[in-house]
Amino acid sequence: MRLGELGEFKLIDRIKQQAGLNPDVIRGIGDDAAELKIPAGHHLLTSTDLLIEEVHFRFAWTDGERLGRKAVAVNLSDLAAMGATPRFLYLGLSCPADSELERVEGLLRGVLAECERFGVSLVGGDTCCSPGPWILSVVVEGSAPDGRSVGRNGGRPDDLLMVSGTLGDSALGLSLLQKGKVVPPLLLQRHLAPTPRVALGQALASAGLASAMIDISDGLAADLGHLLRAGRLDAELDLASLPLSTEFAGQYRSNPSLIDLALHGGEDYELLFSVAEDAAPTVERLAAELAVPVSRIGRLKAGSGAIDLREADGQLHPVTADGFDHFASRVGDQP
Numbered sequence: 239m240r241l242g243e244l245g246e247f248k249l250i251d252r253i254k255q256q257a258g259l260n261p262d263v264i265r266g267i268g269d270d271a272a273e274l275k276i277p278a279g280h281h282l283l284t285s286t287d288l289l290i291e292e293v294h295f296r297f298a299w300t301d302g303e304r305l306g307r308k309a310v311a312v313n314l315s316d317l318a319a320m321g322a323t324p325r326f327l328y329l330g331l332s333c334p335a336d337s338e339l340e341r342v343e344g345l346l347r348g349v350l351a352e353c354e355r356f357g358v359s360l361v362g363g364d365t366c367c368s369p370g371p372w373i374l375s376v377v378v379e380g381s382a383p384d385g386r387s388v389g390r391n392g393g394r395p396d397d398l399l400m401v402s403g404t405l406g407d408s409a410l411g412l413s414l415l416q417k418g419k420v421v422p423p424l425l426l427q428r429h430l431a432p433t434p435r436v437a438l439g440q441a442l443a444s445a446g447l448a449s450a451m452i453d454i455s456d457g458l459a460a461d462l463g464h465l466l467r468a469g470r471l472d473a474e475l476d477l478a479s480l481p482l483s484t485e486f487a488g489q490y491r492s493n494p495s496l497i498d499l500a501l502h503g504g505e506d507y508e509l510l511f512s513v514a515e516d517a518a519p520t521v522e523r524l525a526a527e528l529a530v531p532v533s534r535i536g537r538l539k540a541g542s543g544a545i546d547l548r549e550a551d552g553q554l555h556p557v558t559a560d561g562f563d564h565f566a567s568r569v570g571d572q573p
């Protein structure tokens with residue numbers, strides 16, 4: 239069946255039936271606006287991301303369900319980077335009228351499954367016929383206790399830089415897909431179905447451990463650059479400390495230029511944060527309790543946004559803070 243045969247209002251009815259109810263949702267899908275509650279003493283945090291077919295995803299490589307999961311995950315990653323608790327989500331979907339209904343329903347299944355995983359309610363959105371590509375627009379809202387959210391600008395000279403998980407897997411997975419090569423399952427999963435570090439972000443924020451934090455969507459160097467400029471800082475990174483997965487490291491050994499993907503590849507959706515040196519052991523204990531690996535990768539110093547990388551020769555080499563830039567790149571390149 240094609241979407242055009244079902245029609246917009248029946249589609250919205252189906253979404254409403256599956257969206258479920260949460261006590262914080264006073265009015266959700268089906269009214270002119272959502273009416274929602276957040277806990278007393280909390281502030282509202284909001285973020286949004288667009289995903290466009292042939293720019294961010296290809297149906298040759300993914301399906302509706304995985305796409306739905308990723309659309310939610312990349313948005314939740316931004317809330318995680320602020321230390322917020324995710325609560326509500328809005329989905330804007332534009333797709334051609336001749337889209338397979340199964341693909342649309344798969345997308346919805348993925349969106350709802352990822353929402354449920356993180357305790358988030360789908361409370362509204364919009365649907366529209368697209369003359370061309372699929373376009374997904376997601377808005378997420380979360381909350382954090384007053385004074386507990388973490389911005390990009392709080393880093394201090396001598397703070398340690400830490401990162402969760404591993405770097406470069408998603409970019410390497412995408413690069414192998416683009417070349418039509420076999421992609422190891424972990425790299426594929428890291429590209430098509432990333433896990434936002436929601437619990438870690440919340441834990442770092444509520445314990446007041448992270449002085450600055452950002453999620454890595456445009457690449458380590460680019461997102462570190464944002465954090466440095468916001469805090470008027472420079473950073474020194476240690477090449478040997480950059481966390482790499484076994485799959486990435488295996489390919490890196492035979493092709494050292496792949497380190498560029500760990501430094502500049504996008505879509506890791508890991509958390510990059512700074513902590514006072516004496517707080518680092520507490521962070522490591524807390525991350526171990528959450529079963530999230532974290533690594534110390536460098537240090538901040540006063541400055542103006544420069545990044546130096548200590549390489550195997552012991553010398554410092556400058557790293558440009560470039561990453562993926564949508565307006566500087568050709569459509570279809572990445573991410």
Ligand SMILES: [Mg+2]
Pocket residue numbers: 315316319452453454455
């Ligand atoms: Mg972000």
